[in-house]
Amino acid sequence: MNEKGTIKLKNIGKDDYKFLYQLLSERGKIANISHKEMPSYEEHIKFISSKPYATWKIIYYNNKKSGSVYLTKQNEIGIFIKKEFQEKKIGSKVLELIIEQNGPGRYLANISPNNKKSIQFFKNQKFRLIQHTYEFIKS
Numbered sequence: 231m232n233e234k235g236t237i238k239l240k241n242i243g244k245d246d247y248k249f250l251y252q253l254l255s256e257r258g259k260i261a262n263i264s265h266k267e268m269p270s271y272e273e274h275i276k277f278i279s280s281k282p283y284a285t286w287k288i289i290y291y292n293n294k295k296s297g298s299v300y301l302t303k304q305n306e307i308g309i310f311i312k313k314e315f316q317e318k319k320i321g322s323k324v325l326e327l328i329i330e331q332n333g334p335g336r337y338l339a340n341i342s343p344n345n346k347k348s349i350q351f352f353k354n355q356k357f358r359l360i361q362h363t364y365e366f367i368k369s
């Protein structure tokens with residue numbers, strides 16, 4: 231529960247690279263739909279430096295780094311909370327904050343069908359399913 235917790239969002243900076251790498255390695259294969267394999271630390275830095283998202287913030291819970299949230303130009307949301315901080319309503323609050331800061335419009339969340347927790351989370355936040363996307367990789 232979040233009665234005692236303070237949540238703050240801060241834009242990512244160089245001193246967050248390690249934290250974001252840790253977070254990425256925690257995500258595991260379930261949540262991970264875009265890259266199946268863990269990038270090297272160098273690749274990770276390159277990715278961040280390419281400024282892939284319109285907004286990318288670190289989530290602080292009681293002044294501790296507890297996750298990250300981003301928005302793409304198409305208002306696709308990515309939200310990742312460290313395991314030890316999950317299920318304290320941080321995700322719900324952060325979703326509310328980021329949408330409030332960004333303003334009215336259409337928001338999307340791309341979630342793997344295996345990721346039951348996130349599906350339930352976004353359903354609770356009044357997101358509705360609009361499509362399933364099928365993938366084929368030719369090698």
Ligand SMILES: CC(C)(COP(=O)(O)OP(=O)(O)OC[C@H]1O[C@@H](n2cnc3c(N)ncnc32)[C@H](O)[C@@H]1OP(=O)(O)O)[C@@H](O)C(=O)NCCC(=O)NCCS
Binds near residue numbers: 310320345348
């Ligand atoms: C999905 C995620 C963002 C939710 O954040 P959170 O802070 O743990 O979630 P909250 O505490 O705000 O929970 C809100 C709702 O989510 C759902 N939920 C959260 N944890 C759940 C679990 N273990 N099982 C089922 N539903 C769960 C519930 O519906 C919950 O509502 P309730 O407490 O009224 O039952 C977080 O678990 C996470 O970072 N997961 C890994 C990364 C990921 O999959 N991100 C989504 C890709 S965009």
